Amino acid sequence: MAETAAATDTGRRVYVDKQSPGAYRALTATAEAVRDVAAEAGLDRALVELLNVRVSQLNACAYCLSLHTRAALRAGETAQRLGVLPAWRDTELFTPRERAALALAEATTHPADADAQTTAYAQARAVLSDDELSAVIWVAITMNAFNRVSVMSKHPVRGAAPLGTA
Numbered sequence: 226m227a228e229t230a231a232a233t234d235t236g237r238r239v240y241v242d243k244q245s246p247g248a249y250r251a252l253t254a255t256a257e258a259v260r261d262v263a264a265e266a267g268l269d270r271a272l273v274e275l276l277n278v279r280v281s282q283l284n285a286c287a288y289c290l291s292l293h294t295r296a297a298l299r300a301g302e303t304a305q306r307l308g309v310l311p312a313w314r315d316t317e318l319f320t321p322r323e324r325a326a327l328a329l330a331e332a333t334t335h336p337a338d339a340d341a342q343t344t345a346y347a348q349a350r351a352v353l354s355d356d357e358l359s360a361v362i363w364v365a366i367t368m369n370a371f372n373r374v375s376v377m378s379k380h381p382v383r384g385a386a387p388l389g390t391a
Contacts, residue, residue: 242378249374256371259363262356262359268326270300270301271301272323274302275302276326276361277293277297278297279310280330280334280364280369281372282311283334283335287382288382289375290382305318324348326361328344328348329358329365330362330368332344332345332346333366334365
């Protein structure tokens with residue numbers, strides 16, 4: 226199957242963000258508005274980045290994973306929690322509020338699973354305010370959009386300087 230996909234790939238991908246800069250600027254403006262909404266709702270930067278990483282994991286977006294893992298670490302997230310994030314349900318490392326936000330972000334990323342979506346929404350309603358719930362959904366929606374841009378463009382992941390260096 227991978228050979229078939231590779232055989233039909235015509236080579237260089239169009240970077241849709243560069244090809245259609247107006248649309249990308251609009252997406253970036255949306256992300257900035259969502260960042261403000263999240264902050265106003267009381268979601269700290271570390272939680273927002275945790276959600277960005279989890280959504281990017283689900284979408285297998287290497288570029289966004291690289292970018293947001295580093296951002297999460299800068300925001301104070303720990304390497305341990307990031308390392309176990311794919312199995313967050315099986316640890317005691319996440320608070321009930323974080324667990325609700327993670328489940329809601331996953332349900333937003335995979336909306337076709339109606340039962341999981343209903344369960345996640347109900348759990349989120351129990352521990353998140355209306356503003357927090359809305360902000361989590363918007364964070365996931367926006368991250369999903371950026372994931373699609375990077376995955377379809379095949380943005381490369383390059384080595385980066387260690388944290389704390391320029």
